[in-house]
Amino acid sequence: MGRTADAVVVGGGIQGVAVAYQLASRGLKPLLVEQEYLASGSTGRCAAGVRQQWGTEMNVLLARASIKMFERMEEELEYPRGIEFKQRGYLILAYHERQWDQFLRNVALQRSLGVPVEVLSPEGAREIVPYLSLEGVVGATFCPEDGHINPFRAVEAYAQAAVRLGAEVWTFTRVTGVRVEGGRVVGVRTSRGDVSTPVVVNTAGPWSDRVAEMAGLHIPTYAQRHQILVTEPVGPVQGPMVISFCHGLYCQQTPHGSFIMGLGDPHEPRNLDCGATWRFLEEMAAIVTKMLPPLAQLRVVRQWAGSYDMTPDAQPILGPAPEVEGCYYSVGFSGHGFMLAPMTGKLLAQVIAGEEPDLPIGRLGPDRFARGDLILEPSVV
Amino acid sequence: MPGGQATAGGEDRVVICRCEDVTLQEIRRLIGEGVHTLDEIKRLTRAGMGLCQGRTCRHLILQEVSRLTGVPVEELSLPTFRPPTRPVKLGVIVRAGGERHG
Numbered sequence: 001m002g003r004t005a006d007a008v009v010v011g012g013g014i015q016g017v018a019v020a021y022q023l024a025s026r027g028l029k030p031l032l033v034e035q036e037y038l039a040s041g042s043t044g045r046c047a048a049g050v051r052q053q054w055g056t057e058m059n060v061l062l063a064r065a066s067i068k069m070f071e072r073m074e075e076e077l078e079y080p081r082g083i084e085f086k087q088r089g090y091l092i093l094a095y096h097e098r099q100w101d102q103f104l105r106n107v108a109l110q111r112s113l114g115v116p117v118e119v120l121s122p123e124g125a126r127e128i129v130p131y132l133s134l135e136g137v138v139g140a141t142f143c144p145e146d147g148h149i150n151p152f153r154a155v156e157a158y159a160q161a162a163v164r165l166g167a168e169v170w171t172f173t174r175v176t177g178v179r180v181e182g183g184r185v186v187g188v189r190t191s192r193g194d195v196s197t198p199v200v201v202n203t204a205g206p207w208s209d210r211v212a213e214m215a216g217l218h219i220p221t222y223a224q225r226h227q228i229l230v231t232e233p234v235g236p237v238q239g240p241m242v243i244s245f246c247h248g249l250y251c252q253q254t255p256h257g258s259f260i261m262g263l264g265d266p267h268e269p270r271n272l273d274c275g276a277t278w279r280f281l282e283e284m285a286a287i288v289t290k291m292l293p294p295l296a297q298l299r300v301v302r303q304w305a306g307s308y309d310m311t312p313d314a315q316p317i318l319g320p321a322p323e324v325e326g327c328y329y330s331v332g333f334s335g336h337g338f339m340l341a342p343m344t345g346k347l348l349a350q351v352i353a354g355e356e357p358d359l360p361i362g363r364l365g366p367d368r369f370a371r372g373d374l375i376l377e378p379s380v381v
Numbered sequence: 382m383p384g385g386q387a388t389a390g391g392e393d394r395v396v397i398c399r400c401e402d403v404t405l406q407e408i409r410r411l412i413g414e415g416v417h418t419l420d421e422i423k424r425l426t427r428a429g430m431g432l433c434q435g436r437t438c439r440h441l442i443l444q445e446v447s448r449l450t451g452v453p454v455e456e457l458s459l460p461t462f463r464p465p466t467r468p469v470k471l472g473v474i475v476r477a478g479g480e481r482h483g
Binding site for chain 1 (some may be wrong): 427430431432434461465468470
C-alpha cells in the first residue's frame with residue numbers, strides 16, 4: 001500500500017530541483033512534489049541575476065561557489081537547450097558617503113575570499129555603462145563574473161538531470177500534510193496519495209511557513225510581494241546589471257535583448273499577493289529614466305510580481321529542523337535564492353546524506369532567531 | 382534539431398510566434414516531452430512573451446496542445462493576462478505620472 005521515497009522535496013523551484021538533483025546524484029531516490037508546474041512560483045518570477053558582491057562572508061562564499069557551478073552547469077547536467085548565462089557583471093552604485101564606506105568594507109571582504117571586484121569612480125562607472133547618469137553617484141563597485149541566467153532553463157536542466165538519476169517529479173500535486181510519529185518524519189500526504197518517507201525537505205519558498213506548520217513546526221518566514229517589468233528587446237547596449245540599494249532598484253539587459261527591472265518596496269504587506277500595480281510602473285519608470293535616461297525610449301511589454309520568502313535577517317534557513325528528525329529546510333532566501341541554489345542544494349544534500357558539508361552551515365539553522373544570532377546582510381534590494 | 386531534418390509538413394519552417402520566432406516544430410517537441418500547459422510552453426520558448434503578448438500564437442498553441450493531448454480547447458487554461466494592454470514607453474509613463482501629480 002502507498003508508495004515510498006528516500007526523501008520528499010516539497011516545492012519545484014530552483015531550491016527544490018537543486019536539492020533533488022544533488023540527492024539523486026548521491027544514490028538516493030527523491031520524489032519532488034510541486035503544486036503547479038516547475039518554476040511556477042518565485043523562481044520563475046525572479047530577475048535571475050547572479051552576483052558575488054555581498055557583505056557577509058557566508059553569502060560571498062555561497063554565491064562564489066554557485067557561480068562556479070552555473071559556469072559548468074550545461075556540461076554537468078548535460079542540458080542541450082542552454083541556461084543562457086550572461087556574465088557581464090554587476091555595477092553597484094553608491095549614493096552617499098556612509099554607503100560608500102560600507103561598500104569598501106564589502107570589497108575588502110570579497111577580495112579576501114577571491115572575488116575579482118573593482119572599485120570605480122563615478123567616471124569609471126560610466127565607462128562601463130556610458131549612458132549612466134552620475135547625478136548623486138559617489139562611487140561604484142564592479143565584478144565582471146556576475147550576471148544573469150534564464151531561470152526556467154536552469155530549473156528544467158536540474159529537473160531533467162535529477163529524473164535521469166532516478167528522482168521522480170510530481171507536478172500539479174499538492175502536499176496536504178506531513179506525518180510525524182515519535183518526533184520523526186514518516187511520510188507526507190499529497191493530492192495523489194500518501195508517500196512513506198523518512199525525509200521531508202521544505203523548499204516551498206513563500207509557502208515555506210505553511211509547509212513547516214504541516215509538521216508542527218514554526219519558522220519566522222513570510223511572503224512579501226516584489227514587482228518587476230520587462231521591456232521590448234533591443235540590440236545589446238548594457239553589459240552589467242545596474243543596482244542601487246538606495247533606490248532599491250535593479251536593471252539588467254538580458255541576452256534576449258529585453259530589459260528586466262524591479263524596485264523593492266519595504267511597505268509591501270506580508271502576503272502571497274502577486275498582483276501588478278500602476279503605482280509600481282510609475283515609480284519604476286520615474287527612477288530608472290533618471291538613472292539610465294535613454295531607457296525612456298523603451299516600451300514596457302509586461303509587468304508582474306512574485307513573492308520573496310523573507311526571514312528577519314534576510315538570510316536563508318538551511319539545514320535540519322532541530323525539533324523533528326528527518327525535516328530539513330532550504331527556505332527564507334529573501335529575494336536572492338536563485339543565485340545561491342547550486343551551492344545550497346549541494347550543502348543540504350550533503351547534510352541529508354550524512355556527508356561533511358563543503359562549508360559549515362550551522363549558523364544558517366532555524367535556531368539562530370531564538371538565540372538572537374542574526375546574520376545581517378547589508379547589501380539587499 | 383541540429384541538422385535540420387525537414388518533416389513532411391515543413392513544421393520547422395512554420396513560425397507560430399512571430400514576435401519571438403518560435404516554430405511549430407519547437408512547440409510540438411515540447412508537447413511531446415510532456416509539457417502540456419501554455420504557461421510552461423511560454424516560459425520555455427518565449428512564445429507569447431513578445432510585443433503582441435500572445436495575441437496571435439496563443440490560440441494556435443492551444444489548438445496544437447488540444448490536438449496532441451486529446452484535451453478539448455475549452456478545458457485548457459490560458460496564461461495570466463499581464464498589463465500593460467499595449468506596449469507603452471517608460472518615458473510616456475513618467476510624463477503621465479508628472480501630469481497626474483501636477
